[in-house]
Amino acid sequence: MNMETGNPIIQTKGLTLHYGEFEALKGIDMDILSQEITAFIGPSGCGKSTFLKTLNRMQDLVPGVRIDGEVTFHGKDIFAKDVDVTWLRKKIGMVFQKANPFPMSIYDNIAYGPRLHSHIKKAQMDEIVENALRGAALWDEVKDRLKKSALGLSGGQQQRLCIARAMAVEPEVILMDEPTSALDPASTMKIEELMTHLKKKYTVIIVTHNMQQAARISDKCAFFLVGELVEMGPTDRVFSTPKDKRTEDYITGRFG
């Protein structure tokens, strides 16, 4: 496995997805490079979330979905028969738009995933929990209330807890579907700061409606329109000199 920065960790070729008769993704070719932040932008309904969820096979859960084309993770077809989907989702974790902590303690939220995957002694679990919470910049705020319910945290804290929970099973990639859209500006800033730290260790893919956010945090930016990948490139370049008129219209606010 190649873990060097700048190598494709996920690649799609001709990825097409149908919900019944409806073609939601139209032959997407994309390379996601490791230890970068890639942002997906585009108007509502253009397929960003669909594409994101296809990358760790979350779409398997949706009835009537048909997927054609190829998705590889470290060069291996994620749809191959011998791929364990639980393993894939451990390697490619996900954080949702709305923070969804489990109705249990802060500690148990983090310990939940590691417990599923292996038998871990208490002292080691304490360390996993602390590291994950530190990694998500939440430790100092919760270290004295680890046994309290996660549902008592603020929205921004809950979202950082979900990021910590995703990190606790040691993924390589973290998918984030509009992770800050339900948060206030201060919490949003915390999560953005956190993401720039995360990319030292993980590959991050984020769907965002916030163009300033994409410009601030991402290395690469992909613009989607009605199921098509219109263009993708270094974020500075996409924002300063978009190659496609449709990208330009979107980022200058002419539509969407």
Ligand SMILES: Nc1ncnc2c1ncn2[C@@H]1O[C@H](COP(=O)(O)OP(=O)(O)OP(=O)(O)O)[C@@H](O)[C@H]1O
């Ligand atoms: N489970 C589903 N069944 C049928 N159609 C769906 C399903 N999920 C999404 N779609 C359709 O697929 C298209 C792409 O949806 P998707 O949620 O991927 O877009 P999006 O770009 O992420 O939108 P948004 O920014 O509003 O979240 C939309 O037309 C949507 O209505």
